[in-house]
Amino acid sequence: MPGGLRAEILLVGGVAVLGLVLGLLAGHVWAGLSLGLGLVVMRLLWVVTRLARWLERPETPPSRYAGGWLADLGQRLRRARAAQRRRERRWLRLIREYRRAADALPDAIVALDADNRILGFNPPSRQQLGLRQRDIGLPIDHLIRQPAFLDYLHGEDWARDVEVPASDDPGRILNMHIFPYGQGRRLLVVRDVTHLQRLQAMRQDFVANVSHELRTPLTVLAGYIETLLDTEELAPDLARILAQMHQQSERMRRIVEDLLLLSRLETTSPSEDQFEPVNVPAMLSTIADVAEQLSASEHHHIVQNIDPTLSMRGMPRELDSLFSNLVFNAVKYTPANGMISIRWFADAHGLVFEVEDTGIGIAPEHIPRLTERFYRVDVGRSRARGGTGLGLAIVKHVLLRHGGRLEIESTLGKGSLFRCLFPANLAMRTAPVIKPSSFFHELDTPCREHVP
Ligand code: ADP
16 A cells, blocks of 8 residues: 555544544543544545646646645556556557558548448549548548449459549549458558550550561461472471471461450450350360360360250350360370360359369469460470460450359369359250251351240
8 A cells, every 4th residue: 555545544544533532531422523534524525626626737736735645646647647648649650650651652542431431531532533621421432423433332342443434534544442441441442553554555456466467477488388398209307397397387376366366355345246145065065076186196085064955145256265275275284094074054153164184283373373374384385285375364354254254273183173154144045956067057056045
């Protein structure tokens, strides 16, 4: 117990006892005791009043008549108050630091509450989004009205971002991303990506132009090489050289064709009227036949598990490219006598196309990058098998254009599973297909009813 407090207890106790003793001496015990207690109460009231006054104005020292314990208490309160002030100053400094960092960012940052009302924003938000101080408290969807943003905001699928033209200048493209934090709070981060988009468009144009320009000279060269190869009585050395030239010109032709296809997939957006009925079972049957020929002496066991009545709406040439790339990859990356399963069916979530193989498999660190253009796990093996490194990039883009997505599961040395998921509303039912002699003939088969 602090010394000041002990002294105070002794003082009030002493006064009470003194009152009692005086009462005894005067023969009025109760009157003496009451006087003592009355004095004690008055003393305490006086001390409490002093304490209250001192708490209101802590800069003035507490009355010395209030006793040492009040000074003790004062010291403690003063220390606690000073520590509290230091903590507050530290927090303020930290908050200011964070604010300065947020202000230094070129991106607009807007804090929103659970009802999408603006809680605050940094200075770039004024320029990027035209926000003003008076907008604080307003719902953000009253101020940013672009449909793509509204769908994104209310869709709550914030793992992805969205790109929308700025409302004051449609030539400016803004990338918007929402990050949830705290309890129901969100941060809207907006970045001007006009420059990046322009660079990307330039790159796409460049690749498309170069590929286009290369196409004609390559065709001419390949034609001459083929003519020379057909010449009778070629010297064996020359025949070998010409055969290699032919092989390489074929490879270049495939790369150019894939690049052209990829740039078309990237630069054009599909419209509803480009979607037509596609007889998928017929298409897959033809692709499986070609895969058998590719497999040739390697004797892969190709198993088809295809719903013969299930077709879909889509872009036939693009889908043909998607299915072929996955099936031919399975042939390329599965050692002789391996098993390749091709599956096509509908489930509760939509349409599913799967290619599973018992091939070389892919290590997990490569899987996220496989759909990048020219990304190959083993460049030598890919080239040796006639790969261009563009197949899975094409697959990804075709799927995106059909509202689908790709899933890859693989175990190194055991095999891989490539799964394409299409939305259920693309499904159609056709009459079962009799094995076609030609895929284009079968494409004409009418598709009848929509699967509900
Ligand atoms: P490529 O023309 O090289 O096959 P792709 O884009 O089609 O290019 O595939 C990219 C890479 O993914 C391939 O080089 C290969 O390393 C890997 N890959 C694709 N499919 C398979 C598969 N079925 N099994 C093992 N690896 C595969």
